[in-house]
Amino acid sequence: MITLHALEYSRATRVLWLLADLGQTCNRIDYPRSESFRAPEALSKVHPLGKSPVIEDDGLMIAESATILRYLAARYGDDSHTPPRDTREFWDHEVLFDYVEASFAEVALQAILPAFSGKPAPDAAKAALDKHLDYIAQAIGDGPLLFGDTAMLADIQLSYIIALLARLDLLADHPKIAAYWEALQKQPGYIAALRAAGPMAPPA
Structure with missing residues (x-):
């Protein structure tokens, strides 16, 4: 086990x-x-x-x-938990899966850490976060999740950082990401x- x-x-x-x-x-x-x-x-x-x-x-x-x-x-x-291997969506998924910790996490933390201390995110950090959240919103497409109704590995990987952003009210300007978070919370796993x-x- x-x-x-x-x-x-x-x-x-x-x-x-x-x-x-x-x-x-x-x-x-x-x-x-x-x-x-x-x-x-x-x-x-x-x-x-x-x-x-x-x-x-x-x-x-x-x-x-x-x-x-x-x-x-x-x-x-x-x-x-991945799209079929012989599809373009498979590689789109792999990019998003690795993107979470390779690119997004560091940017998100620049806004998350001040928020945990009750401070607003610096303007540059907020601008960078907004850019990344817009990128994720584009990736969601028609939704509700990244690749339709079923959570993929990339969704599971992304969930932790989105949970922190939601907890700290950092999704207010991004309704599509907020809706994505709501959809994630309905997943049985x-x-x-x-x-x-x-x-x-x-x-x-």
């Missing part, structure tokens, strides 16, 4: 979502955040960088949520993951 090292209010929820979609259970080891909202020292004993999520499977340890999601899809022979481990974003 997969062991999941799951930090509270973290990207680990993505892994639980996919596992729920796949009908798979895991041995979940939970780690509470410190008073400063940091990962506890105990996670450093799991991964040298103190990262979460991390999974263990038959002696294999994997970090990075995108790699974990791809691994689980391969491990359980799942092809329902998302609902199951939250029931198991609590919300993605911290409470107020």
Whole structure:
């Protein structure tokens, strides 16, 4: 059985979502955040960088949520979370899947971190975030999700950052993204993951 090292209010929820979609259970080891909202020292004993999520499977340890999601899809022979491989949509999906952490996360954090302290995002950070949210809105197209009605790996990957932006009222100028967030929250795997481990974003 997969062991999941799951930090509270973290990207680990993505892994639980996919596992729920796949009908798979895991041995979940939970780690509470410190008073400063940091990962506890105990996670450093799991991964040298103190990262979460991390999974263990038959002696294999994997970090990075995108790699974990791809691994689980391969491990359980799942092809329902990507468009068919011989289509243009498959490569559109792969771009969006990697875009989340490679490009979007850093931009979003420039607005998210001040908001957590009750401060407005700097003008440059807000402008950069708006540009990326417009890009995502274009990718959604007719929606409600990135590739229609069914959540793909890219949707699961994107959900954590969108959850933080929604929690901090940073989607007010982007109704299409807000509608996308509403659609994500109706996905069965998302609902199951939250029931198991609590919300993605911290409470107020």
